[in-house]
Amino acid sequence: MTLAQLKDELIAYSKTIGVDKIGFASADPFAELKNRLLTQQQLGYQSGFEESDIEKRVYPEKLLQGARTIISIALAYPSKMSNSPRNTKEERRGIFCRASWGKDYHDILRDRLKKLEIFLKERAPEAKTISMVDTGELSDRAVAERAGIGWSGKNCATITPEFGSYVYLGELVTTLPFEPDTPMIEQCGSCTKCIDACPTGALVQGGQLDSNKCIAFLTQTKDFLPDQYRKKLGNRLYGCDTCQQVCPENKGKDFHNHPEMEPDPEIAKPKLIPLLTISNREFKERFGHISGSWRGKKPIQRNAIIALAHFKDQQALPILADLLKKDPRPVIRGTAAWAIGVIGSIEEKRLLDEVKNTEKDDKVLREIDKGLNIMEYKE
Template sequence: MALARAIKQEAQAIGFDAVGIARVDTAPALPSMLAARLTGWLQRGFHATMAWMERTPEKRADPRLVLPGCRSIIVVGMNYFTGHRADERPGHGRIARYAWGKDYHEVLESRLKALETRITALAPNAATKSYVDTGPIMEKAWAQQAGLGWIGKHSNLVSAEHGSWLLLGEILTTLDLDADEPATDLCGSCTLCLQACPTQAIAEPYIVDANRCISYLTIELRGAAAVPDELRRRMGNHIFGCDDCLDVCPFNLRAEPTHEPAFQPSPATLAPDLDALAQLDDAAFRRTFQESPIKRAKLAGLQQNLSIAKNNQ
């Protein structure tokens, strides 16, 4: 218990807003349940063109196949809610909140590495491996197991303290740490997120069909694959990601703004001018979004999103 407490104190000192610990070996049925859930989702084709998600689903479900001897997972979260409201006057687009500031991968990765270093100082013989949304880890399920929140009906994590606005990272470790109490699902009978989705991408509670999800359509869909006309009309002014299902969650009424400067919006992300962005060439695109998650869409992807948003307006 003393070691787990010390690690949590280090995580908070580094700047994480939430930290919890899940045990892998005390939940032996969980990996097989997660594998079955993931396999069923893949079989329904809900991963769309993201073929990489088909690779080794059993590894994604079992951290012991990622880090041999893994006993515990330290899950951390950072609040990215800034309290600002997007400027949605005519001629402006909408960008998901997590992409208003700097790339969260870089923000969390550097702090996770610092936390790994401190864990090594506390327990020199421990093996660790950290990820921020890039490794074969079903992080939301382990975040729920670690007590950070529960997976809501929109399939995102909901925190009783931070609402829908936590970015997650995790450290797998061979350390035998005391676990936190898993979070309880508090969604109840609420279906606001299902009703709010413009494209009806939430096929059923807790299950999202990426083929219809605006986040997928504006970020992951690439190349010659065209957005169906029916979905284009429903995308409104979204040009990178979508927060519609998150915005309506009642637990966001409790959310306090973040103190992290890296997540603060720029004029280009809070009030993106559709015409101005449409004029960007490749060099200007890279310069404007070099520290932003928006670079993932690439210029061609952003231009397609801008065209759809302008037509819708």
């Protein structure tokens, strides 16, 4: 069997296992990417979640000796939810971003990549392979662009002609020298809708993101959310879809090709108040299967408190008061104090004054003062 025949067979097989798009790229160094990553590092724009060794991110040979080809795959995920629950005054709800709907995409893509590896090894036993999804060393977007899957948009997402940017990406590095596909060039043109719509100005310019300002990153942090971003958060619990929602390339794009990606409406848009008292076990049982749970319940609860402040939900005050007085976690106590200041009135001012006399944590005390200052401003 020739490599050309094996490539055709692999492409055909990929469709039978639920791969929506597949492309082949050379495993040559990503020289241009290296320069961009160094610039990001110098500017302090990295999130800290990336692979810290830039050499591993741009030299596939460092990950697999003799690497010749990188196979990129894309799976389309839904952009719309059927039976989406209403966010009402009586029942305020938060929202997980679309990339966290359904089963954790890392598991889904690893399953597809494993099947592709087995398929290759059965037909070319001498081949060496290594695969990765998202948390691997390589840049999924750089690989997908080189493999002709899509182009790197100004919103820093991979945009495919077929599915827009609503795709999960993964890659398989192999020693087999397949014929590479044609890379896809950038097609955003003069459009700047994503840059203009970014809630925090995290999109510095087309294709450049300051991760530390990005709401998708901020929702995953575990410390106090900086003051300037709290109003920007809205009711987001995990992630942010704004730059995808405004993209013209995503208009009308909504694919339901994979049952395991379908969201449970009560998980994707959960009621906010019950989240505040959920136990670790309950959180794992309800949310453990989605990618948005990977940082644990504390960031989600902190974001839920901020969302309740965004809605000025009076119904939340008793629980917020309880969290302020009893929760062992300073971030939750402090965020609750701030939210009480946003929502509450004179009665809650007495509560903040009372707790201020017993609270020992300096950061929580600062949040209590913020809450009191907000109340004074309202008066």
